[in-house]
Amino acid sequence: MAGPAPEKLLKKSVHQHKLMSKKGLLERMFSFWFDSLVYNQIWEDPRVDMEALELGPDTRMLTIASGGCNILAYLTKKPESITAVDINPNHIYLTRLKLAALSSLPTHDDFFRFFGSANHAANVENYFKYISPHLDPDTKKFWEGGKSWLTKLFRSPRIKYFEKNFYDHAKLGLLLRFTHGLTRVVRKNPQRILEAESIAEQEKIFEETIAPFFDNKLVKAVARNPFILFSLGIPPHQYALMKNEMSGDIIDLFRERVKRLTCGFPIEDNYFAWQALGRSYDIDKKRAIPDYLMESNYSVLKEHASRARAVENSLTGFLREQPAHSMNRYIFLDSQDWMQPWQIHELWSEVHRTGMPGSRIIFRTGAAASPVEKALPATLKKHFKYEQDYSKELHKKDRSAIYGGFHLYVLKD
Numbered sequence: 289m290a291g292p293a294p295e296k297l298l299k300k301s302v303h304q305h306k307l308m309s310k311k312g313l314l315e316r317m318f319s320f321w322f323d324s325l326v327y328n329q330i331w332e333d334p335r336v337d338m339e340a341l342e343l344g345p346d347t348r349m350l351t352i353a354s355g356g357c358n359i360l361a362y363l364t365k366k367p368e369s370i371t372a373v374d375i376n377p378n379h380i381y382l383t384r385l386k387l388a389a390l391s392s393l394p395t396h397d398d399f400f401r402f403f404g405s406a407n408h409a410a411n412v413e414n415y416f417k418y419i420s421p422h423l424d425p426d427t428k429k430f431w432e433g434g435k436s437w438l439t440k441l442f443r444s445p446r447i448k449y450f451e452k453n454f455y456d457h458a459k460l461g462l463l464l465r466f467t468h469g470l471t472r473v474v475r476k477n478p479q480r481i482l483e484a485e486s487i488a489e490q491e492k493i494f495e496e497t498i499a500p501f502f503d504n505k506l507v508k509a510v511a512r513n514p515f516i517l518f519s520l521g522i523p524p525h526q527y528a529l530m531k532n533e534m535s536g537d538i539i540d541l542f543r544e545r546v547k548r549l550t551c552g553f554p555i556e557d558n559y560f561a562w563q564a565l566g567r568s569y570d571i572d573k574k575r576a577i578p579d580y581l582m583e584s585n586y587s588v589l590k591e592h593a594s595r596a597r598a599v600e601n602s603l604t605g606f607l608r609e610q611p612a613h614s615m616n617r618y619i620f621l622d623s624q625d626w627m628q629p630w631q632i633h634e635l636w637s638e639v640h641r642t643g644m645p646g647s648r649i650i651f652r653t654g655a656a657a658s659p660v661e662k663a664l665p666a667t668l669k670k671h672f673k674y675e676q677d678y679s680k681e682l683h684k685k686d687r688s689a690i691y692g693g694f695h696l697y698v699l700k701d
Contacts, residue, residue: 334361351619356383360580406454549689607638620651632663
């Protein structure tokens with residue numbers, strides 16, 4: 289069954305104010321900007337997810353696709369099924385590309401070259417030889433381009449991103465390139481952290497290069513513009529929540545979270561920091577790379593790739609089509625920050641209906657508090673147990689470090 293048109297899904301999720309208002313205009317600017325390939329990788333740590341979710345062979349999972357990385361990581365636990373939905377069809381096409389590449393590329397070296405290095409002409413050759421025949425028409429059209437002469441004249445096929453560093457592309461790649469340009473303007477080189485041999489050295493380099501970066505007047509002016517955060521997939525409502533948490537000064541929040549990203553974990557194992565600082569993974573030592581790219585996981589992933597699928601829909605829209613008590617794991621990323629209370633109520637009502645006893649639900653938030661606590665009426669909330677203390681412990685382990693909170697709920701009955 290086909291879901292609603294993607295533009296309607298996006299507008300329903302983002303537009304919370306009237307058009308002719310400041311907030312309404314920002315929301316419509318965001319939906320226009322978000323209607324494209326935003327994430328070239330997902331920015332939630334799958335190791336924390338898997339610890340919280342307790343995955344196993346009976347796991348039936350619903351998640352948001354985003355960059356498609358984490359559903360491949362979840363496959364290492366051999367779940368029964370994974371369904372990834374997204375209101376942005378561009379992320380569905382990226383997720384389907386990863387699944388098809390996993391199934392059809394002949395070796396781990398080919399797979400790692402495609403999504404690990406992501407900057408080799410052989411990737412395009414292998415795409416047409418191995419991957420393209422296994423893609424649905426819409427996904428093929430997205431990566432190979434349309435057939436009109438205008439498309440051919442003004443745009444190279446998107447699949448060519450993978451021969452010139454895919455991680456420089458998408459809206460997130462554009463933002464990181466812009467930020468790196470700013471570091472050169474203010475004559476700072478935060479990439480030095482990638483060569484650090486201890487957290488103490490990481491902290492020293494942070495104080496020398498990144499901390500002063502946030503004190504620059506130009507950087508402050510840019511960072512205080514909510515439009516800049518659109519490329520991180522942060523809508524105006526979520527930006528406001530984050531800003532309120534820091535008493536109105538968003539610069540302090542950025543400084544705090546970037547320090548945690550770059551200094552909170554050993555740099556040799558934090559691929560999120562490598563992407564932020566170097567716009568690449570550690571392709572030489574292959575330590576700071578996502579779990580799905582590790583050679584030790586490759587055979588298991590390849591064997592179980594058919595258990596995952598990507599579907600264009602919203603979370604609530606998909607769940608409405610599912611039988612009662614048919615799922616037991618739910619990953620909502622930061623979508624609860626996007627929703628109004630009535631939308632959260634609708635979603636969690638469907639979780640209650642479709643969930644099996646003991647189902648585990650996780651999500652992240654830009655600020656520290658869980659919006660679910662206020663959005664759900666007592667008659668519905670009583671069915672869920674909020675593992676608040678455990679959630680705080682898990683939040684401290686999240687290497688992406690860009691969120692204010694991690695939240696785990698368990699369906700009691």
